[in-house]
Amino acid sequence: MPLRSGLPEVPCAKCGRRVPGLAWTALCPECRWEREARARRLSSRVALAATAVTGLYVMLRLPPEPTARLYAGIAVVATYLIVRRIATRLAMEFLPQ
Numbered sequence: 001m002p003l004r005s006g007l008p009e010v011p012c013a014k015c016g017r018r019v020p021g022l023a024w025t026a027l028c029p030e031c032r033w034e035r036e037a038r039a040r041r042l043s044s045r046v047a048l049a050a051t052a053v054t055g056l057y058v059m060l061r062l063p064p065e066p067t068a069r070l071y072a073g074i075a076v077v078a079t080y081l082i083v084r085r086i087a088t089r090l091a092m093e094f095l096p097q
Contacts, residue, residue: 014097027097039095043087051080 009018012028019028027035058072 031097035095035097036092039088039091042091042095043084046087047080047084050083051076054079 009020010022010024010026011018012022012031013025014027014031017028017030022028055076058076062068062072
């Protein structure tokens with residue numbers, strides 16, 4: 001049933017729930033939140049693995065100078081943040097709806 005504003009209630013692509021103002025083949029807010037939560041969980045695991053590898057590499061390869069260790073710690077934290085952001089975007093693109 002059309003709304004007074006003229007926008008039709010479009011069904012969600014996953015659950016079929018009708019939501020006003022939703023674009024065709026889009027997900028409703030609840031389904032989108034579930035999908036984002038799955039992507040965040042997956043990206044967190046991937047980022048932890050990449051950070052562990054980076055931390056191990058840093059521990060084995062860097063000299064024991066305090067300045068080098070400081071920059072290495074910053075690099076490890078940056079690795080986690082960057083990999084998690086990229087993995088979240090990729091998971092949102094490639095995870096099935």
